[in-house]
Amino acid sequence: xxxxxxxxxxxxxxxxxxxxxxxxxxxxxxxxxxxxxxxxxxxxxxxxxxxxxxxxxxxxxxxxxxxxxxxxxxxxxxxxxxxxxxxxxxxxxxxxxxxxxxxxxxxxxxxxxxxxxxxxxxxxxxxxxxxxxxxxxxxxxxxxxxxxxxxxxxxxxxxxxxxxxxxxxxxxxxxxxxxxxxxxxxxxxxxxxxxxxxxxxxxxxxxxxxxxxxxxxxxxxxxxxxxxxxxxxxxxxxxxxxxxxxxxxxxxxxxxxxxxxxxxxxxxxxxxxxxxxxxxxxxxxxxxxxxxxxxxxxxxxxxxxxxxxxxxxxxxxxxxxxxxxxxxxxxxxxxxxxxxxxxxxxxxxxxxxxxxxxxxxxxxxxxxxxxxxxxxxxxxxxxxxxxxxxxxxxxxxxxxxxxxxxxxxxxxxxxxxxxxxxxxxxxxxxxxxxxxxxxxxxxxxxxxxxxxxxxxxxxxxxxxxxxxxxxxxxxxxxxxxxxxxxxxxxxxxxxxxxxxxxxxxxxxxxxxxxxxxxxxxxxxxxxxxxxxxxxxxxxxxxxxxxxxxxxxxxxxxxxxxxxxxxxxxxxxxxxxx
Numbered sequence: 001x002x003x004x005x006x007x008x009x010x011x012x013x014x015x016x017x018x019x020x021x022x023x024x025x026x027x028x029x030x031x032x033x034x035x036x037x038x039x040x041x042x043x044x045x046x047x048x049x050x051x052x053x054x055x056x057x058x059x060x061x062x063x064x065x066x067x068x069x070x071x072x073x074x075x076x077x078x079x080x081x082x083x084x085x086x087x088x089x090x091x092x093x094x095x096x097x098x099x100x101x102x103x104x105x106x107x108x109x110x111x112x113x114x115x116x117x118x119x120x121x122x123x124x125x126x127x128x129x130x131x132x133x134x135x136x137x138x139x140x141x142x143x144x145x146x147x148x149x150x151x152x153x154x155x156x157x158x159x160x161x162x163x164x165x166x167x168x169x170x171x172x173x174x175x176x177x178x179x180x181x182x183x184x185x186x187x188x189x190x191x192x193x194x195x196x197x198x199x200x201x202x203x204x205x206x207x208x209x210x211x212x213x214x215x216x217x218x219x220x221x222x223x224x225x226x227x228x229x230x231x232x233x234x235x236x237x238x239x240x241x242x243x244x245x246x247x248x249x250x251x252x253x254x255x256x257x258x259x260x261x262x263x264x265x266x267x268x269x270x271x272x273x274x275x276x277x278x279x280x281x282x283x284x285x286x287x288x289x290x291x292x293x294x295x296x297x298x299x300x301x302x303x304x305x306x307x308x309x310x311x312x313x314x315x316x317x318x319x320x321x322x323x324x325x326x327x328x329x330x331x332x333x334x335x336x337x338x339x340x341x342x343x344x345x346x347x348x349x350x351x352x353x354x355x356x357x358x359x360x361x362x363x364x365x366x367x368x369x370x371x372x373x374x375x376x377x378x379x380x381x382x383x384x385x386x387x388x389x390x391x392x393x394x395x396x397x398x399x400x401x402x403x404x405x406x407x408x409x410x411x412x413x414x415x416x417x418x419x420x421x422x423x424x425x426x427x428x429x430x431x432x433x434x435x436x437x438x439x440x441x442x443x444x445x446x447x448x449x450x451x452x453x454x455x456x457x458x459x460x461x462x463x464x465x466x467x468x469x470x471x472x473x474x475x476x477x478x479x480x481x482x483x484x485x486x487x488x489x490x491x492x493x494x495x496x497x498x499x500x501x502x503x504x505x506x507x508x509x510x511x512x513x514x515x516x517x518x519x520x521x522x523x524x525x526x527x528x529x530x531x532x533x534x535x536x537x538x539x540x541x542x543x544x545x546x547x548x549x550x551x552x553x554x555x556x557x558x559x560x561x562x563x564x565x566x567x568x569x570x571x572x573x574x575x576x577x
Contacts, residue, residue: 001264005088006310008079009268010317011072013275017324018069024154025065025328030058033332036160041148042511045528049162052334061331068324088264095265103205114213117455118204121217121462125224126197128466133193133234136477137484138184140508141165142236143515146188150178151518159328164341168325169280170238182519188236196233199244200224206251210398211438214454219437221462223430227369227469232426239426242280246287246427249273250401253291256307257298257397267314274318279325283344283424288318290408294401344418352417359419360410366422367429369469377432381406384439395438402431486561487512490540493559494566499537501525503551506542506564513540539567 025033030053037051079085110118149157149171157171170191177187200220207216223229232239252269259266270291277284292315299307329338364374381403388399406428413420440461444454491513494502502524504510510528517524527534530550538558539551543565547555555567 001267001310002084002088003310003313004079004084005264006267006313006317008076008085008088009271010313010320011076011079013271013317013321014068014324015072015076017275017321018065018072021158021325021328022062022065022069024158025058025062028155030055033058033155033159036152036156036332039148039152039156039160039162040514041162042144042507042514043163044507045510046514046526047162049160049333049337051332052337053332057331061327064327065324092264092268095263099265102209103202106205106209110208110213113455117459118213118217121221121224121459122201122204124466125200125221128225128230129193129196129233132230133185133189135481136231136234137480138188139235139237140511142184142188143511145171145236146174146178146184147515147518150174150187159332161329161333161337164343167238167281169276170236170241173241174236184236189234192232192236192238192240193234195244196240199240199247200233203247203251206247207434207437210251210254211395211434212441214444214458215434215437215441217437217455218440218458218462219434221433221458222436222465223433225462225466225469226367226429226433227473228367228423228426228429230469232423237423238280239423242277242284243427243430245273245277245280246284247430249277249288249291250405250431253295253401254397256295257401267310271314271317274314275321275325278318278322281424282338282341283420286409286412286420286424287405287427289412290404291401293408294404298397298400344416344420344424347417347419349417352419355419356414363422363425367425367432369465370472377436380439381432381435384435384442388438388442392442399435399438402435405431406435483508483563486563488516490559490561490564490566491516494538494540495522495524497538499524501534501536502527502538502540503530503536504528504540505545505548506540509540509564535569537569541565541567 034051034053037049037053040046040048076085107115144163144165145167148162149160149166152160154172154175157166157168157175160166173191174187177190181187204216204220207219210216211219224233232243248269252263252266252273255263255266256270274284274288277288292311295311296308299305299311326338361375364378365371366374368374368377385399385403388395392399409420409425409428440458441454444457449457487508490509494513500523502513504513504526505528510526513524514526516522517526525534527536530548532550536551539547539555541547541564543560543563545565547567551567554569556570557565558568559566
């Protein structure tokens with residue numbers, strides 16, 4: 001791909017990103033953006049964000065977005081005059097058609113047995129995901145994403161960042177659904193399910209082309225039925241959307257490694273998914289660095305020095321556009337809000353290193369879904385990777401990239417001295433499963449299992465694993481359902497008694513009662529910091545908590561359940577339930 005074409009792609013990304021943000025902020029008055037500071041959000045208790053916004057900063061933001069749009073658009077017009085854009089666009093369309101044709105031929109080349117087995121696997125997986133969508137209660141993070149960002153609209157989504165829960169691209173995808181419904185199972189989860197369904201099918205075909213149908217089946221099956229793979233395929237957080245973008249970037253990187261000739265579509269996909277992945281969740285930098293390192297090593301090994309330059313150019317394009325997309329957050333909420341993520345905060349050496357090995361063990365078991373399953377998977381992969389590298393030269397690109405996707409984040413965490421939440425490394429479960437699919441295929445071949453029986457053995461392994469995971473998940477599901485029912489019941493009890501002023505010291509109730517009141521547009525004063533000038537109708541405490549001194553003599557229990565005790569004023573008798 002010519003460098004001028006890469007420049008055109010980079011300019012187009014900048015143009016589209018600046019126009020997208022200008023659509024939001026170009027006509028939005030300063031006062032409307034300033035009003036974001038009045039949004040109540042929950043982090044331990046209720047808060048309001050002190051914005052970094054000033055009239056001068058807002059003017060600078062709009063001027064910068066306008067400048068980027070004009071410069072990038074002008075340069076694209078210059079490139080268009082010499083016919084470069086038309087030529088490259090035609091070649092790109094040709095590659096897109098060739099890729100589509102290749103996938104269709106790959107599907108048609110499957111035997112009837114393979115087609116039925118693959119269809120059955122995807123059908124069962126989709127039905128189970130639909131069941132998860134319906135029966136799993138809405139999490140606190142999903143409710144928070146809706147309340148503080150999606151419900152507030154595009155201005156809040158693109159610039160309001162009080163907590164790291166604002167996963168921007170995903171929240172933008174959910175926003176149109178919020179205009180049609182307030183049912184969070186649809187608003188938050190339907191976009192995730194659609195992304196998961198489409199990406200799983202496409203990845204299945206691309207893996208079949210790369211490692212064969214049986215390896216792809218085992219890989220897709222093991223990840224698809226893993227606990228985090230199932231949950232985040234429906235949970236409205238954006239982690240599966242990020243994985244879908246990473247899979248696209250992975251196959252683009254694989255094509256770039258294997259093809260010495262310029263691959264326009266692969267470079268476009270790599271740049272585009274890099275930008276969108278970072279705009280979904282900033283921690284996309286972990287797998288992106290791994291893919292970049294893999295490509296760099298591959299290009300150097302093949303002495304493809306021009307491609308090293310292209311990779312550097314693509315990296316600059318991804319980083320520049322991502323910074324542009326996050327510029328409203330930097331201007332409105334402040335750079336410290338964006339960078340100050342306490343979930344991935346640096347720990348001191350005295351705390352980090354004694355816990356690091358144990359953390360990795362727990363992480364592996366969590367991703368695998370069972371005690372010591374993760375350790376077994378890591379051991380299997382540790383043996384399989386060098387053997388596959390040695391015995392299967394044609395598979396070296398995919399083995400190298402998947403291994404780096406597992407190894408590089410572990411190294412980066414050690415260098416940063418951070419312990420990231422397991423959901424950030426959801427992709428590690430996916431690419432571990434791909435390696436296990438490869439290893440399983442080769443193990444069956446070495447064990448001389450008849451070809452006709454190999455698929456049946458793999459489906460039995462997948463079925464047994466899926467059944468084991470569901471058996472382990474049921475107790476936590478029932479506990480979550482019971483907790484949600486109790487929170488809803490306590491809220492209904494409060495509103496049934498006409499509560500107008502409520503003091504809360506119970507984190508679950510603080511978040512969800514604010515959420516329910518928002519959905520019902522109910523005017524209730526909910527506070528987590530006592531105001532001496534307010535007489536509260538009720539005080540909601542976690543079970544086992546002690547009444548604050550100011551309420552000890554004036555309130556008595558009026559409602560109890562396994563989670564909470566609600567106190568009412570003693571001079572107004574209330575029945576205990």
